[in-house]
Amino acid sequence: MSIGAVPPRYRISIDRDQCMLCERCVESCPYGVFRSSDGRILIDSRRCTACHRCIAMCPRDAIDLKERPVDYRSHPLWTREIRESIYTQARSGKIILAGMGNALPYPVIFDRLVLDACQVTNPSIDPLREPMELRTYVGKKPSRLEIRKDEKGDVELLTKLSPNLMLETPIMIAHMSYGAISRNAQLSLARAAKEMGTYMGTGEGGLHHALYPYQDRMIVQVASGRFGVDIDYLERGAAIEIKIGQGAKPGLGGHLPGEKVDEDVSSTRMIPVGTDALSPFPHHDIYSIEDLKQLVRSLKEATEWKKPVFVKIAAVHNTAAIAAGIARSSADAVVIDGFRGGTGAAPKVARDHVGIPIEAAIASADAKLREQGIRNEVSLIASGGIRESADVAKAIILGADAVYIGTAALVALGCRVCGNCYRGLCPWGIATQREDLVSRLDPETGSKQAANLIQAWTHELSELMGAAGINSIESLRGNRDRLRGYMLDEGLMKVLDVKTVGA
């Protein structure tokens, strides 16, 4: 091997004075970093993924982790990542797959946007004293209402309303399939969604029977592989989402390797055990916007027009025009997944280089729909890289009705964003199907943690609104006056439709 070994990514060390040889690190690590031999813990740092499970479980804080313990000659262009990708590809001749979201240091637009607050001229509102309306309806809104008054003065609504989802908070949990994540992870999130009065997505992995008690809180996904999709599945969901694209790999298909298709995963996806679940790049019954309309309507027709149908696309250059097309397809919501969206596995080149940030995509889609007078025809859901409640507030001001959180919800379950989801050995019991690892995640505590996160963000959101003198999420939505750009260029501020700070 003329390339030789590349330096280890992490170095683990143990403070031998602190270590009491309890071997919890040995038990914790499914990657095999630790081994016990002759009364000593031996370390193989090269196996480490920085998942922190050992650090979290060590009762004496004896374990230390250093990232990049060995320097390369520094170079601004030929970074360590670039060099190591070349070594990997020179050895293999293959496409590199990677986990979690975009790992390049693009500037974060959310962090260049600041929120407004009231001072003197109009008072801020204390959410402890005044009611804050965060309830959000996702779905079509009528452009006008027709009513009839009878002789007693009672009002009857004549306009037929489209089905909407009622959310107690504008935060939903994103589609992460059973197979990509474990049953206990899905159960934790589903219970949290139910408790918080919101919804979660199934991903393209079918619906495990353990989740049936939460089916009225589940949005069932129909993606290009149609895995797990039958009429029973469609009827169980509270809403149906057609997945066209994903922010982490816009335009690409999906691939669940056969190793992950065990008995249980096979039964929800409805494919034989051990076979690859390949989702084609496009839906092969959708080659045009007219075909999309046909799929939307076929789903509505199959479920007797009782459920909202969402269409999810990755944020790409022409998102606004595409969203306008979707709004005319009789879909009820457009989900836009920004280029920071997470994934269990995606080609690294797509994950890091394809798509656009959610901030720009949602703002331009909202503007286009308003310009065409069809904003009421669809709800807009922002997804991909929503990290905190401030991002939720900013996304809503930029035009979103609600957001999906994926990675943040997993972090609430213990995920350390190590990015090794595709290995199937997740030490936190999240991205794995190995029974001993899955059992590490207790759905009872997991759901509490995920619900706590949504509750905390919801409280923060109402405080941000109160500070801005706003008592209803409706008044925050699209309210660009309460947002300013800080060190953003003029072109981007125009797209976002915000003024600069000080203006």
Place this chain on the structure above:
Amino acid sequence: MAAYRIDAADLSYTQLNQIIRARVAEGTKEIEIENVLGQRFIADGLKGDVRITIHGVPGGDLGMFMSGPTCIVHGNAEHAPGNTMDAGTIVIHGSAGDAVAHSMRGGKIFVRDDIGYRGGIHMKEYRSKRPCLVVGGSARAFLGEYMAGGLIIVLGLGTGPAISERGIGSGIHGGEIFVRGEVPPHLLGVGAKISPAGREEKERMAPLIGEFAGYFGLDGESLLSEEYVRIAPSSSRPFANKYVWE
């Protein structure tokens, strides 16, 4: 019991399906629909044991997500009959458009004449469910692309060959395709391999050919006695060697 008759003239697909659903819920076993003029989604998501005879041309996605019923079409069918179908039978006395049997998981489709592009694309199978598509005439390009399971037979009983376009079984990783006559190897997609169909294969084809012949008044025995080729996956993991972990 006489069939329940529906005149579909001036009915939208939703109105038509509402009538069908209501009748099926009441236990009707035979429905006959006249004057079908492009209504999409007929029997979409329909469950149960009912036979629906359709006179005219049904629109796209006939029998989509269908689970159990039988649809017999006296006429041509549009785009994607049997799309994501789970169980049941569709018989078309005519031709059908693109993406016939798209992503179908179970049940059977018989098309007397030709089908368009992407026939049987991403058909899959699961446990006792094994979808089957039998085409009497010819198929266009990308037949059985991404196929993960099930069985396709193309008989080529029309004027030209059964298939003369490219991309047959590209990315195929399960199931099998039988074509009457010869298929030049350059028409095969990546991941597909071809071999002559032997006795064992013909045994698998026999019940389907027999059923097909029965619907359209043909001689199944003599059809089965002809030469066929079998197109199947060269590997169950066609993409296993394309990727490397970070």
